[in-house]
Amino acid sequence: MKFLIIIPAHNEEENILPSLESLKNQTFQDFKCVIVNDGSTDKTQEIAEKYEVQSTKYKVLNLEKSEHQPGAKVVRTFNKGLETENVEEFDVVCKFDADIIFPENYLEKINEVYENNPNAGMVSGVVFINKDFKTNNYTTSQLLDFTNQNEWTFENLSSKNHVRGPIKSYRKELFLKMNGLRAVLGWDNIDVMLCKMHGYETVTIKELWVKHLRPTAYKYKSQKAEKLGEYFYNIGLNFPLAAISSAKSSLKNKSFSEFFITMKSFLKQKNPRVLTKEEISFIRNLRWSEMFKKLKN
Template identity: 45%
Template sequence: MRFLIIIPAHNEESNLPFTLDSLQRQSFKDFKIVIVNDGSADNTSEVIRKYTDQDSRFETVNLQKSLHQPGSKVVNAFKKGLETQDVNMFDVICKFDSDVIFPENYLEKIDKAFRSNPEYGLVGGLLYVEKNGDWVYEGNSNKHHVRGPVKAYRKESFIQMNGIRETLGWDNIDAILLQNLGWKEVVLPELHVHLIKVKGTDYTIKPAEYYGKYFYFLGLNRFLAYIASFKEAAKSKSVSFFFKIIGSYENYRRKKLELKISEQERKVINRQRWEMLKQKWLKM
């Protein structure tokens, strides 16, 4: 299978070489990489040039700096990169981050999984972060969900779901839509991807404003949004956190901001969330 790998990058001069070096070292060689330089103000462009000058599999797209919007910024950059390529020339479409280090057999294992399992639509490994000198599981999601930095889609599944959405929550929306279309999302736990991040940073801690906005753009109805808000507040053991989240959610509802999913897709997402709620909480 032939891979198209698109990597959005903004001010990643320190991290990007680790990502690109790990891809050059892959045992699987049939891929093309498009690095989308999203208005970087550092030396990201110079870093990219070192690879595009030496390896014909590497290309770059330069964008003006886009406004920072969680989810939408990175997807916008991804789409700009995708527009420069003929998707029909590839079998697998990857959205990778610019601050990860892949094991040398990553693409080989992904290729084998797709070829051996025609029902697989989305495949990826697990993210690990450095803690006290060791690499440990990130734990920011369940181990059955392919995280945003390491997405690999079968081309047919990607086309059927109309690509990824330029919105907060896109990396959950894709999995739900693919499942509804009959495709499987599969994590290969033996593939450990190292996520480079600033020491002391905890990406699992997010403000109430974020969750309210996330639940709105995910398309959750009020009942499910309140349940999800309660779940997040319970983690923090804070009643006030619950009210802040639903306050944020209701604020976005009042504004009636445009969702990047259709009404039918919104129904699919709510139905899937309800089924998860029944299985995990209600034991039905």
């Protein structure tokens, strides 16, 4: 199978070199990599272009710096890279972050799943972090060494069954059926639900781990409840589902005020939804069925 890898990057000079080196060292080499430099003001472009010169596997697309919007920006940057290639020429489409280090057999193992399981629509390993990590304290060879797993821990932002945003991969047929990625907050949950809608399954290889050099931090902590309301709107929830989901989150965080902030944010959303009526209907039914399933258990 042939992989199309697209890497959105903004000011990643400390991380992109070892990340690209880890791709260069892959045992599976049937891929093309497009690095989309989103207006970096550091040496990201310079580093990426060295790979473009060395091999036709790599291409650099330089953009003007775009406005930051959580969720939306990275997908828009990804889509700019996607536009430069004919997706039909590939079998797997990957959206990788520029601060991920892959073990040498990463693509090989991902490819094996797609080859052996025709129902696999999205596949990934799992993401590990080192909370005390500082890029400058490590050489590239040390970063590429995967014998030190005891120094790294699972990035516990979601379950090990979730294909995480920094290491997404999609079977081409699914990617085209779901009309690619949606440039909104919540895109990396929307894709999972659309994967189910089109009859595919998501697969995470638990023993296959990657290093995340810049652990995901919620930069909008003070706006978390507001962003949650926006997320509920983006994924197509109606009022009852949004209210139940908001209540669950408020109870979990022991914050009575969070419920009202989330629902106020949900109700003020006016932008047209990026999902079709069919997709919204499927997602709502999926959410209801998941809730009833939990109640029965």
